[in-house]
Amino acid sequence: MAARVRSSVRLLCLLGALLSCSCVVAGKLFLLQIMDSHRMSALAAEQRLRTVALPAHRGSLLASDSSELAISLDMQTIFASPRFIADPTSAAAAIAPILKMNPERLAAKLSGDSGFVYVARKVEPAVAEKVRALDISGIEFMAEQKRFYPSGVLAGQVLGFVGDDNRGLAGLEMKYDHLLQGDPGEVVMERDPGGRPIPSGRSSVRDAVGGQDLVLTIDKQIQFEAQAALDRAIQTWGAQGGSVVVMDPRNGDILAMANAPSFDPNDLKSSTASDRKNRAVTDVYEPGSVSKLITAAAALESGVTSPSEVLRVADHLKIGAKTFKDSHNHPVENLSFAQVIQLSSNVGTIKVAERLGKTRLHDYLVRFGYGRVTGLGFPGESAGILARPEKWWATSLGTISIGQGVAVTPLQMVQAYATVANDGVEAKPRLVQAVVGPEGDRQAVGLAAPRRVIQEETARQLTEILVGVTEGDDGTGKAAAIPGYRVAGKTGTAQKPLQGAAGYSGYVASFVGFAPADDPRLVVGVILDDPTPFLAGSTAAVTFKEVMGFSLRRVGAQVELGRLVEGAPLGAPARN
Amino acid sequence: MTVTESPVRRGRRSALPGGRAPLSVVGPAAATARKANPAASRRSRRANSMLVLTALLVAGGVVFGLVLVNIALAQSSFQLADLQKRSAEEQVRQRQLRFEVAKAESPERIAQMGADLGLVAPERQEYLQGPAVLVASHSEPAAGTAGFELAPARP
Numbered sequence: 001m002a003a004r005v006r007s008s009v010r011l012l013c014l015l016g017a018l019l020s021c022s023c024v025v026a027g028k029l030f031l032l033q034i035m036d037s038h039r040m041s042a043l044a045a046e047q048r049l050r051t052v053a054l055p056a057h058r059g060s061l062l063a064s065d066s067s068e069l070a071i072s073l074d075m076q077t078i079f080a081s082p083r084f085i086a087d088p089t090s091a092a093a094a095i096a097p098i099l100k101m102n103p104e105r106l107a108a109k110l111s112g113d114s115g116f117v118y119v120a121r122k123v124e125p126a127v128a129e130k131v132r133a134l135d136i137s138g139i140e141f142m143a144e145q146k147r148f149y150p151s152g153v154l155a156g157q158v159l160g161f162v163g164d165d166n167r168g169l170a171g172l173e174m175k176y177d178h179l180l181q182g183d184p185g186e187v188v189m190e191r192d193p194g195g196r197p198i199p200s201g202r203s204s205v206r207d208a209v210g211g212q213d214l215v216l217t218i219d220k221q222i223q224f225e226a227q228a229a230l231d232r233a234i235q236t237w238g239a240q241g242g243s244v245v246v247m248d249p250r251n252g253d254i255l256a257m258a259n260a261p262s263f264d265p266n267d268l269k270s271s272t273a274s275d276r277k278n279r280a281v282t283d284v285y286e287p288g289s290v291s292k293l294i295t296a297a298a299a300l301e302s303g304v305t306s307p308s309e310v311l312r313v314a315d316h317l318k319i320g321a322k323t324f325k326d327s328h329n330h331p332v333e334n335l336s337f338a339q340v341i342q343l344s345s346n347v348g349t350i351k352v353a354e355r356l357g358k359t360r361l362h363d364y365l366v367r368f369g370y371g372r373v374t375g376l377g378f379p380g381e382s383a384g385i386l387a388r389p390e391k392w393w394a395t396s397l398g399t400i401s402i403g404q405g406v407a408v409t410p411l412q413m414v415q416a417y418a419t420v421a422n423d424g425v426e427a428k429p430r431l432v433q434a435v436v437g438p439e440g441d442r443q444a445v446g447l448a449a450p451r452r453v454i455q456e457e458t459a460r461q462l463t464e465i466l467v468g469v470t471e472g473d474d475g476t477g478k479a480a481a482i483p484g485y486r487v488a489g490k491t492g493t494a495q496k497p498l499q500g501a502a503g504y505s506g507y508v509a510s511f512v513g514f515a516p517a518d519d520p521r522l523v524v525g526v527i528l529d530d531p532t533p534f535l536a537g538s539t540a541a542v543t544f545k546e547v548m549g550f551s552l553r554r555v556g557a558q559v560e561l562g563r564l565v566e567g568a569p570l571g572a573p574a575r576n
Numbered sequence: 577m578t579v580t581e582s583p584v585r586r587g588r589r590s591a592l593p594g595g596r597a598p599l600s601v602v603g604p605a606a607a608t609a610r611k612a613n614p615a616a617s618r619r620s621r622r623a624n625s626m627l628v629l630t631a632l633l634v635a636g637g638v639v640f641g642l643v644l645v646n647i648a649l650a651q652s653s654f655q656l657a658d659l660q661k662r663s664a665e666e667q668v669r670q671r672q673l674r675f676e677v678a679k680a681e682s683p684e685r686i687a688q689m690g691a692d693l694g695l696v697a698p699e700r701q702e703y704l705q706g707p708a709v710l711v712a713s714h715s716e717p718a719a720g721t722a723g724f725e726l727a728p729a730r731p
Contacts, residue, residue, distance in 0.1 A: 068678035074668050150678035224683035 016237040049202070050191045056182030057438075058145055058166055061159055061173070063220045064255075064433065070159050070173065070265075072145040072166070076128030078119040082112045085137035091136045098130045099123065102303035110138075121164065122146040147173075149265045154224050157278035158216075158257050158431065160379075161265040170276060172214065172431060174379050179435060182211035210438035217253035217433050222246055223552045226258040229546040230526075234260050237531035238538050243280040244543070246527045246551055249418035249514060251447055252427035254376075255522070255551065257281075257411075282380040284407035285508045285527060288494025289344045289476075289536075291403030293462065294416060295353050296341050298364035301458045303388030304355040307338040307465055313348040320394040324350055324402070327493070342468040344476045344491060346402045353401030361401060362389040367453050368416040368426075370408055375428040375448060384408040403494055410510075414525035417512045420466075421488075421520035424459035426451045455496075463488050467517050480511055480541040482549050484559040488520075489513020489544065491536040496529075511544040521557045525546045 032040060041529060054562075055173035061070035078099075085091050099106075099120045109117050122144050132141060147162045160171020168177035185208035190201025197203075203266065226244040239260075246256035259279045263271035293506075299305045314323045314332045324346050340348030353361055365371070371386030385407035387396070401407035411429060419426040428448035436442045454462075466488035469477040476491040491511050495504035512525040524547050531539040679685065 068674055071671060071675050071678065072674055073671055150675055150677055151682040152684055154682065154684065220681075220683055224687070228687075394687055 036313050045358060048190050049188055052187045054185035054187060054208040055145065055209040056184045056208040056445050058147070058182065059180040059213045062213055062215045063218050064216060065220065066215060067217065067220065068150055069155060069218070070147060070149050072147050073142055074125070075122035075146040076125050077121045077142050077144045078123060078128060078131055079140050079142065080110055080117050080119050081138045081140065082110050082114045082117060085110050086137065091139070092259065094134050094136065095119065095131055098127060151220065152266060153262045153264045154220065154227065155218050155257065156257050156263050156265050158218065159265060161306045162288060170379065171278060175377060176214055176432070179214065180211040181210040182438070184342055212438065213436040214432050215434040215436060216431055217255060218431070219255040219554065223256040223258060225550040226256040226547050227262060227354060229543050230258050230260045231541065233528055233531065233543045237528065239528040241279065241530040242526070242528040244547055245280050245410050245414045246547065247414050247418050247429060247523045249421035249520050249523050250427065252418070252429040253433065254429055254431050278378060280410045281376060281378045282382055284382050284384050284409055286404050286406065286494045287408050287413050287510060288403040288492035288508065290413055290492030290510050290512050291406065292341055292344065292349050293420065293490055294364055294368045295349055295361065295401045296455050296465065297420070297458060297462055298356055298361055299352045300461055301454050302356060302360055305337045305352050307336065309337050310334050311337060311340060311348050313345050315339065315347065317347045317350055319398045320396045322398065324398050336456050336467045338468060342472045342475050349402050355395055358389045358392050358397045361397065365406070368419060369412050370406060374411055376411065376431065382409050384412055403492060410525050410527045413512050414523055417514055417525070418523045419453045420459045420462050421514035421523055423456045424452055424454040426453050442509055463517055466490055466513065475540045476537045477511060479537055480513060480544045482515065482545055482552070485515045485552060485557070486517035486560060487513055487548065488513045488517040491541055493534060494534045506530040507534035509534055509540040511536050511540035513544060513548070515548055515552060516557055518561060521555055522548060522551050524551065
């Protein structure tokens, strides 16, 4: 009897243990299959499925004639899995001569237990084929794109450059990276535990969509001439640097934007960060007398003077503790307001500015684009420096009216002149005129709404005054005159403020103008950093003439009959 | 020659006007009759065999047809893949050629080639001027080369 009872107890215990185990297993199953099923499914899928990215082809940057300024080509990147390379030394000895590498360094790279090392990135496909032909186990290949700039230094700072991952890092490459890079695709495939694709397994493909091409407003020939003229100026007058901007005032199209020093985006290692800056939009300078255009515009538009009003102008003027002087000593003269601008008299300009007052002058400076970015949207674009009138010093009206104590970018200054050239209407500058999709569909980029800044009559009066600068007997910009065309423009020789200290050292010489004056097709701005001689009329005006002369012929601007001066130099002279 | 029909056939024909024998459970008597008539039994089996064979042939034909269609589809997909590959290769080649053209068209390269050939930039430009329109432009010849005379403007 007792034995039967013990047996029943043992059975019950065993049953209880079995039931407990079953409960644990069932509980775990519940957790895995019900509670945690999504995570488990995802983990399983992650183990089985492999996603391979399909890079999209990066769009090109095209000049206005649709020729490539930047293009991506398919290259091969060679990488290695050192743990699968049986004899790194002999592998390196075979590969190094093809890739022009040091065999010892390559052997060191291929040794070890690493799973991945780059051997060479973005090499020519033909070179990669030679390495492939060696059939070395552990050496693998993958396609990568490489960015090329076929015209080298041409508009290098405008185009910018890309990094190793083909993302734009500067210039238009950076600004329009979202359009250029396209939409990468991907292949999802099921793989076995060894990592090999399963032929009948689950797979899906999403094709990459190529990036869009951008058609720029840059004219290759004008850009080249602008850069060449700037280089000649640097060489001839020993300037530290400079910028040249060529713009169509009717629509704001920038036909050329050259900077010195320049750089070749194909060879980043040979350049410094300073070389790579697009100084025409990132750097500011005190414009000096070139800025008298805005003072004159404000004065004429406000009716405080007229071009023919005669002013008594001494060669100096004291405001507070500061004495303003003209560029040369002269007795008190009777000058018309037009002559004040044409002779670039500081004293005469300040006298008119005093009638305007600081608020009105500030208002017109803002209207002409001082103190705000142009709307080009270029990376690193500066807004310039313009203090609010309430923060002006007692002498600020005098300094700012003659273009000192205020700073602009070369592009801002060119835009101000373009506004006058365009009958007083401002057209926003632009560098991209059209976008071409991967299928070849071209979409023009719309122009920003134009904005009237001054009246047409004021613009006409200013144009006549500026023509006098290049054609008048005492005009400061006679060197900018171009036979066959009426040229309107203004010289500017401004002192350079010291970096990080008070005071000035050196000069910035500039000339900004437009032609033909009666129907302006082009505005050209030339800014030279500390040339010798420092006077703009002897330096920047000469470079202006070279660039403007070439550009007018390039765009087919009609020569004004009866204005030809036979045998006179025209355009770029040869300098060997 | 006279043909005598068997009693069994006669009996069947007389059963239905259409000449088809009515269905009936084959009893031991009929089995005995088949055994007694092996030729009829063979014909019946042959008919069945023909039916099965025909069905097999049709099924085989369908399978074969499906295989053919699959092969054709596979061939087309191979052709498509091949064309896509060729298209991609041609695109790469086109880009490479565009790059070469762009390099060749580079103003810097052309200027350098001109300089290498001894060309110089004009020091002076003059315009041939007709009665109302600009006709042409002319550069002064480089030193040491023969130039051409400017035609006088027409009155």
